[in-house]
Amino acid sequence: MTSWSDGYVTEIGYTHGYYRELAPSLQRFALLSAGFAPPRQQNYLELGFGQGLSACIHAAATPCRVWATDFNPTQAFNAQDLMDEGGLDGILLDDSFAELLERGDLPEFDHIGAHGIWTWVSDESRRQIVTIFDRYLGIGGAAYLSYNTLPGWGAAMPLRHLMCLHASLVGAPAQGIPRKVEEAVAYATRLSGLGAGYFASQPEVRDRLEKMLTLERNYVAHEYFNRNWEPMHFADFADWLAPARLDFAASAHILDHADEVNLTAEAQAMVRETGSEILQETLRDYFVNRYFRRDVFQRGRRRLSPVEQFDLLQETRFGLQVAPADVPMKITSAVGEVGLQEDIYRPLLQALAADSHRFKTLKELRAMLPKMNPAQVWQAVRILIGLGHVFPGQDAEIAEQVRGRCRTLNQALCRRAQHNADFLFLASPEAGAGVMVQRIEQLYLGAREDGHKKPEDWAQAAWSILERQPFRVRKGDRTLETPEENIAELTRLALEFAEKRLPILQGFGIA
Numbered sequence: 001m002t003s004w005s006d007g008y009v010t011e012i013g014y015t016h017g018y019y020r021e022l023a024p025s026l027q028r029f030a031l032l033s034a035g036f037a038p039p040r041q042q043n044y045l046e047l048g049f050g051q052g053l054s055a056c057i058h059a060a061a062t063p064c065r066v067w068a069t070d071f072n073p074t075q076a077f078n079a080q081d082l083m084d085e086g087g088l089d090g091i092l093l094d095d096s097f098a099e100l101l102e103r104g105d106l107p108e109f110d111h112i113g114a115h116g117i118w119t120w121v122s123d124e125s126r127r128q129i130v131t132i133f134d135r136y137l138g139i140g141g142a143a144y145l146s147y148n149t150l151p152g153w154g155a156a157m158p159l160r161h162l163m164c165l166h167a168s169l170v171g172a173p174a175q176g177i178p179r180k181v182e183e184a185v186a187y188a189t190r191l192s193g194l195g196a197g198y199f200a201s202q203p204e205v206r207d208r209l210e211k212m213l214t215l216e217r218n219y220v221a222h223e224y225f226n227r228n229w230e231p232m233h234f235a236d237f238a239d240w241l242a243p244a245r246l247d248f249a250a251s252a253h254i255l256d257h258a259d260e261v262n263l264t265a266e267a268q269a270m271v272r273e274t275g276s277e278i279l280q281e282t283l284r285d286y287f288v289n290r291y292f293r294r295d296v297f298q299r300g301r302r303r304l305s306p307v308e309q310f311d312l313l314q315e316t317r318f319g320l321q322v323a324p325a326d327v328p329m330k331i332t333s334a335v336g337e338v339g340l341q342e343d344i345y346r347p348l349l350q351a352l353a354a355d356s357h358r359f360k361t362l363k364e365l366r367a368m369l370p371k372m373n374p375a376q377v378w379q380a381v382r383i384l385i386g387l388g389h390v391f392p393g394q395d396a397e398i399a400e401q402v403r404g405r406c407r408t409l410n411q412a413l414c415r416r417a418q419h420n421a422d423f424l425f426l427a428s429p430e431a432g433a434g435v436m437v438q439r440i441e442q443l444y445l446g447a448r449e450d451g452h453k454k455p456e457d458w459a460q461a462a463w464s465i466l467e468r469q470p471f472r473v474r475k476g477d478r479t480l481e482t483p484e485e486n487i488a489e490l491t492r493l494a495l496e497f498a499e500k501r502l503p504i505l506q507g508f509g510i511a
Helices: 024-035 054-062 072-086 097-102 123-136 157-169 177-193 198-200 203-212 216-226 233-242 265-272 277-286 306-314 342-357 362-368 374-386 397-415 439-449 455-466 483-507
Strands: 043-047 065-069 090-092 109-114 137-148 246-251 292-298 319-320 331-335 338-339 390-392 427-428 434-437
Touching: 024 109, 024 137, 024 246, 024 292, 024 306, 024 374, 024 390, 043 054, 043 123, 054 072, 054 097, 054 397, 054 427, 054 434, 072 090, 097 123, 109 123, 109 390, 123 137, 123 233, 137 233, 157 177, 157 216, 177 203, 177 216, 198 203, 198 233, 216 265, 233 246, 233 277, 233 292, 246 277, 265 319, 265 362, 319 342, 319 374, 319 483, 342 362, 342 374, 342 483, 362 374, 397 427, 397 439, 439 455, 439 483, 455 483
Parallel strands: 043 065, 043 109, 065 090, 109 137
Antiparallel strands: 137 292, 246 292, 319 390, 331 338, 427 434
């Protein structure tokens, strides 16, 4: 009998993560950065929404009408519950891709995105995804897909084979997926410890296995233990999408746009002299040994003239997600350690943080830095986005339009933080996306919403929630046991939050 899950792990839920590359604002910036005209923002479809956090955030924080589907009914129920509590009108379905294609009520979409789906489904499901793009993505629309890729995954494929073999041959059905995963990882670790030649000759696989021990087991189950699992070369992936008349436009991982920090001068020259876009991307994958791609393809992509691109970028707003002092001036990239020029980045970071972290257009930033070459400002902003320190925003008019929706959803998420730490992102009207906010920080924000004015009061309010739960604050490597210790540390963290994090969240329209 064929299972409704088609070999996909369903007995253990997926993580409650948020993936910023799914955000229309990030995809629009990726297209602008690559020199292509972005799509409209009317309808958005997410395929395989997991626990639904991204769908809910985008329903709140963007002007798009959000549709989303996930064939796991438990996850669809969880997502609908959050959508309802947040007062949102997004449409959540538990349709499979085949069932989605049978519906007669789908509109034309400007964005269709799928994170963490392509690698782990069957060829039949992939064909259905392509048909969805072909049938429902509008002209100029953006198709976002992330997937495991080669050559990066080549060395680790035997590791996945070994663990899945152990789970299927040794693991008893009654054990359940979590126990099978635990035993399979332990089995591979034992083999590595005995000096097996495969592990001895593949140090990166040993590192991957060691890291696996620290990861959430539900993530490991979904990453490694689905029946279908096929990393794919970029050129093969592009061939899959060709019948939907989709062309590669940009990587949604903005650091991929900066060849200067990923490739040596000689490697950059080899890429530039290659006429084929497909071969250029393949060369980049080989140079950095890429194992995961986040691609934006477009139907009917239109290349912007340099003047058009300049004008659109000039009016694009940007927000700083961290305190300037917390941005390191050295980064580790595929070419090794790369230094960021302090005389460029430090003034730029200060400009981004000025006026209480208010989002600023590229035009404003250039005016605030008159002694700096405009090209340097643009390059630095793009690299800071790629590093996750800066986020490209949406127009101020749109931010104002969605502000109320974001507040309602964030209130719901902060209420949930009273019970668990599942949802670690809140909706930003300025960014049109989610921003990471830790559980303790959400409790502080909830206390502020309840009228508590001082950080000391936020700490007391947080402790009144946490003291009833099997949760205690950690300080360094020690768990604090007494109420006095917990309150003292929560107070210290609240004072630090008020000084460093709160201004940033206010700049993003979250607080």
